[in-house]
Amino acid sequence: MTSVETENNGDPKNDNAENKTVPHVRDIEVQTKSTEDDLQNNYCDDTDSGGNDRRKSGRGPLDRLQVVVEWTSKNMLLVLTIAGILFGLAFGFLGRLANFSPPSIMIVSFPGEILMRLLKMFILPLIVSSLIAGMAQLDSKSSGRMGFRVLSYYMGTTFLATIVGIVMVLMINPGDPSIRTSIPKLEANVVTKISTLDAILDILRNMVPENLIQACFQQAQTIYKEESPMIFDPHLEKNFGKNRVFKPTLVYRDGTNVMGMIMFCLAFGLLAGQMGAKGRLMVDFFVVLNEITMKLVGAVMWYSPFGIACLIAGKIMSIENLSATAEMLGLYMATVIVALIIHAVVTLPLIFWLFTRSNPAVFFRGMMQAWVTALGTASSAATLPVTFRCLEENNKIDPRVTRFVVSVGATVNMDGTALYEAVAAIFIAQMNGIPLGMGEIITVSITATLASVGAASIPSSALITMLLVLTALGLPTDDVSLLFTVDWILDRIRTSINVLGDGYGAGIVYHLSKTELEKMDVERKLDNLETGIAPGTEEIFSSKGLLLDSAGSVEIHM
Template sequence: MGENMLLVLTIGGVLFGCFFGFLGRLANFSDGTIMLVSFPGEILMRLLKMFILPLIISSLIAGMAQLDARSSGRMGMRALVYYLTTTILAAIVGIIMVLLIHPGNPLIKTHVESKPDDTKVSTLDAILDIIRNMFPDNLVQACFQQVSTTYKKVKPLVITSSNHSDDKPVDEYILKPQLVYKDGTNVMGMIVFCLAFGLLAGQMGEKGKLMVQFFVVLNDIIMKLVGVVMWYSPFGIMCLIAGKIMGIANLASTAQQLGMYMVTVIVGLMIHAIITLPTIYFVITRKNPAVFFRGMLQAWVTALGTASSAATLPITFQCLEENNKIDQRVTRFVVAVGATVNMDGTALYEAVAAIFIAQMNGIHLGLGDVITVSLTATLASIGAASIPSAALITMLLVLTALGLPTSDVSLLFAVDWLLDRIRTSINVLGDGYGAGIVYHMSKDELDKMDAERIIEINESKHAQEVVMDENFCKQRPNPSSCSETQL
């Protein structure tokens, strides 16, 4: 009853947030008033983000410690195949929808102003940054910063003599790459470290048992805290959505100019959520995907309100483990990694947006360009951090690969507040279905591990009882009176 009540309240929070947001637009509130309306929602986001780092660390280490290297390897391979398959399918769905609907119109640029953007991006730099962040040089720094490649304008020198005394800088600038640290948790690096730490801790046997138990208890405590915060989430989500809607400028004109683009993205996301993901789940597990979605509904609505798959992570864990009865060893691995690398909604969004910008500029894309869009959208979605509006940043990769103007990304800012929420909810849904599929494929192995562990525990208890009996007999005045079984 409590779970159903919380779900109803959360859905009500979304609906009332939309209602009060549009109602508040009529009153034309000041920026200060809108900030106060959004303040309870800001507190919710802070609470959820506060749990991200300790939850990832404790859940991954506790989960990996209970798996052997072979089982975790198989589970990881299954999850990776699922991630790549669904992400590529999402990009393909987006490409089909944008080619069929053709929302791009050159007249849009005459009504909606684009801002110049000289940001240089490179696919190679993005790949190298992902690998760099997987291996942080400072774990403490990785908790709040991640490395990124940026380009700095410098004036090259013209060498006029051998002693360099007459060297002069030229008027033109060149872009020189440099590594900088930007704010934001390096989730990828923390995941890699925790996976290795957990596997090795589990292989240490009795010596590592105390350490493993510490992280298990830590994870349980955090999940209990999450359960308390969830009762505040309906009110926080309502305030988040209301404040966002009230703060949008020129809502009617924006919807009129970019309406077909929004419809294309939303229809594509709905097809992926209602057809693609449930079909894959049903074909592999032979179970009803509607029942599984019902268990994920709380996490889906929360993602819709917060627009952050990382902030929704604690609630996703709770929905999968308590409602859908997925083994903790699976959720702690698949969902924690999936929240960083499995971005189906983001891949679909970036594919649609790239072709939309091409259509808007009157550029025809051939088959090779379409294939490039699907591959780069998949890559860019993997590189997208699980934070709000990260897709707009990684969108530059896709546009650069196609040679399209990156300045047109600014056209999409006006509607990203809505599309970001919808695609994030699809990302969370994809992680959930992935956990269900991997659990179904790994269930026999996990049951076998549980049986072997029970046998080991029983043998250990029996050995301890034998030792205790021997010690007891040796302390008796007449040890020869002990039976042979006791000795």
């Protein structure tokens, strides 16, 4: 910890002291430069005429081994997580050969279920504490600009994802009418009646919850209940007819209303920050709560490799007719996966490079732990704590940016979901022999983009958003059940793409907002020095970790 005095009160001694320190710093720079020159000269002395390092030629393998060991020890959690995924795949396919009973499969999956419950347990306190603490350090203008950048990025990348999916499904043409008769459908009650208008209104309702406590564990959804008035025949003394009438009813289903909690926390955090000294105690509370939650998540993550392995193994062993399903829907799966890879490898990195002029591969390496975790858990919300850590610790993104961008992105940024829905809708049309013109294709792109936004606020969002796209095109909704047999693997891949898109978005927004954030830190520091600091300390929730105490000094956490 380094302490830097911010006031000298006009004392000439302080000026002299400052003048003495400057040559000292320059001397250090000169010494460092000369040391680098000496090292370069020594390197030249140790190289032969061909430029090969004589020292490395003698012990090159040991050096490379040491580098591998150091990298492995530094990224042990990432290595264990990747190993867990590979072990889960291997154990799952071997378990299918052993033909495990359902109770045995349940026991295999149980550690994975515990992992999901642990991660989901931290979603609510993490979103609440991080959003309030982060927004309290932003003014209304900065938060407005940041919000505009976030929404513009999310809507743009989601629309581009649907375009990539549409192009790939039209090029590959995976639809085959024989698939409809080869794969058995699920039960009829799986497909639910849904209206586009009702889905949009449900999103708006959930953005403004009527009960904040209820929003922590329930969210509103419009369902259609069937009313069947019976017509009675007095002569035959039995019911002979039935009129089917569906009536829309608003109900509350289990599941955290993430959209409503985000809207409340954004407003609460902004107002708490504008209250100044009066709201400092409340802001400090949420800063500490966020720090405690992140420490708990850090401990849980060391359990995640084992839990992810059990999740994947149990899922593979529980699938019926895996080979037949892969044979029938293999081309459809390949279309979705190739489109997702193109979006992740080409579209997102290109956008990141255009805005930041930074190497997207380096940024992805910092995000790899979050990407692998999303691949194993198939939940962007459950991956939220890991995404925060990767962005802030590995890629050095300001926490005020990550807590806002990633929290909102976990709800509204569904690049992979929109791409998947576009491909699936056109695949169903091809499977039914229904040709789609340019107007219908444009409808698919727009509907898939809009349906994916806010889909997390609806229970069973993948099913409902898919039905919205099919309804807009007039396609049969019963065929959705055909795709459920392979959705377990596609869901994991598209979720990992969603998390990757959130990370790139945070990097872009931070690059565009860096000057504003630094200016805000300076202004806040000067205001605190002019008005005085309340007894105790105030921690500013920023990437520099500034800590101002009542003595007027600034301590920087190194």
